[in-house]
Amino acid sequence: MEALTTGPRDQRRCFVLDVPVDACRDVTASAIGLHADGGGQIVTLNAEMTMTARRNSDLGAVISAAALVVPDGAGVVWALSRQGIRVKRSPGIELAWSLLSYAAAHGWRVALVGASPQVMETLCDRLSLQLPALQLNFAEHGYQDASAWPELEARLRRLSPDLVLVALGVPLQEIWIQRMRDQLPGLWMGVGGSFDVWSGLKQRAPGWTSRLQLEWLYRLLQDPSRWRRYLVLPQFAWSVLRGGDGRR
Structure with missing residues (x-):
């Protein structure tokens, strides 16, 4: 792997099957550095998303425009290793939790969007116990009527949060984030099934x-x-x- 810079956003853009992914020494430091620079979209890339992006030009464009693309899956790490690029697998669920913890410690305004009503309710209860200092200013499940989304989105834009975690599934969450965060600060990240795991309603793989x-x-x-x-x-x-x- 080529020498990288030593700044807080120490990263280099690489490609796996023409889909971009960033090599970082520390993905959490890179994400926090991104927030300090005004924010941006974080994408967590695995083999499945890579192949979807090759078929879905909208998703491919979102990934290309993202400020930070994290090597989430073992397949992506393996593909990079074939180029001589050695990186650690960085599961999105771990990065998102690290950012929540950092947000609680530094007074960030946090928004959660997605998952089922039951998952969101249980998750909010758990977060109040696990991260009592967390400023959770916005929490809306993803099973909204179509008519409810414009007002939900308007409220979220007015809030202008520091961290937005979105669990709407790939590729919807990535495409929705790109549209929503236009001209807004903060970190915006799709987290897939992380809310289900954090709520305790599903178990993460050992x-x-x-x-x-x-x-x-x-x-x-x-x-x-x-x-x-x-x-x-x-x-x-x-x-x-x-x-x-x-x-x-």
């Missing part, structure tokens, strides 16, 4: 599955309906191998 790169199998056993989504994993691996190293 650490050993991550070390063995079997986290996908644990999720599949928890939710067999996901099996079609995982068909993309061998397609991703084959595309990287066929391309030599996955570089642009």
Whole structure:
């Protein structure tokens, strides 16, 4: 890996199958540095999202424009390693929790959007116990009537939060964030199923599955309906191998 700068946003933009991803020594420091620079969108990239971005030009454009693209999945880390770029896997759920903790310690205004009404209610209760100093100024579930979204979005814009975590699923959350954060400060990040895990209604895969790169199998056993989504994993691996190293 080429030498990087030593600033708080120490990162270098790389590519996996033409989809951008950032190599950072410390993703949390990079995200906090981004907030200090006025904010931006954070995307957490895995193999599934990479392949979706190649088919979905709207998602691809969002990722390309994002201020920070984190190597969330083991497949992305592996593809980068084939280019001689050594990075650690940085799970989005861990980065998001680190940012929540930092927000609580530094008085950031925080907004949460997405998941089911039950998950959001339980999550808010848990956060009040786990992070009592957190300034949670906005918390809305994602199962809103279409007519409710314009007012919800207007309230969120007026709040101008420091940190917005969005759990609407890929690619909707990424595309919605890009539209919403136009000319607004703060960090905006899609977090997928993180709210479900933080609420306690779902369990995160054990650490050993991550070390063995079997986290996908644990999720599949928890939710067999996901099996079609995982068909993309061998397609991703084959595309990287066929391309030599996955570089642009």
